[in-house]
Amino acid sequence: MTSMEEKVVESIKTRFPEDIIEAKVQRKNRVSISVRSDKIYDVGLFLRDELGFNHITSVSGVDYIDTKEFEVIYNVWAIDGKVLVSLRTKIPRDNPTLKSLIKVWEGAFYHERETWEMFGIKFEGHPNLSLLLLPEDWDGPPPLRKDFLLPDTPQEKLEEKIKRAGGQ
């Protein structure tokens, strides 16, 4: 008897043989799927309609500054099948745009908005890409990128503080 995890991997490999870079069972209840960035919308639709992945739990980004790529990870849970799929895709760092998956999973709204403000990844088709967690008057670069630098280093700030307090 094949488990739900193997069934997911097999069916996605037979449906999208060209576009899946890697699909594997990580452990019990965990499946990882890497997909080409232009096909993520179709794979998302397939996961939702055919395999019953109906609950989006998180969207996150990873900054691979050495290979000049961003990775966007959609974690989707199947409530009936009890499997979590990590749907991964890589996009170039100098032009980070990706088709929004709001039409597939409505719940991706806030997660994509947060990924946009923290990594600067533009989600095409997202209706409201505005600041969510950062202060309203934030004008710096996205703070979770690896090349983000603080406006003043903590050491300088500390020295200034000590000087202000009248210490050495």
Add this chain to the structure above:
Amino acid sequence: MLEKIGKSLMNIKLLRKIFNWGRAWSLWSVHLETGCCGPEDMARACARFDTERFGTLPFPTLRECDLIFVTGFVTKKMAKRLKLAYEQMPEPKYVIAIGHCSISGGLWWDSYSVVQGVDEILPVDVYVPGCPPRPEAWIQGIRMLQEKIAKEGLKK
């Protein structure tokens, strides 16, 4: 007219003492938690440590409070709200900074989003270090503030 009478009454030493005594022993605190020292706020206010023995009662209405505990880290977004809350309180008002994060940024000393010490935005009267400070330390902080009020007296 009333103001003048009040001011001249405050010149009497004994009356001033009574005033300060009353003020020091009824420091109602704002129920506003900015960071993770918040749960400790419940501990010090509830039955076991019970800071109401010292007159410090967490109260939901800002306009009747005298004291604000800055519990834990203050993000730059929260800093504006904290300032707004502080400005709505009537004079005289006091600030106690609780925990390492509100004193100097603590664990978030190199963060893009945390205020490095709440004394950058509010005038702090007493600092209570700890991560988080034990309720006994809170009580000590309240007692220190009471001593400060008794010593310094009315703000003119």
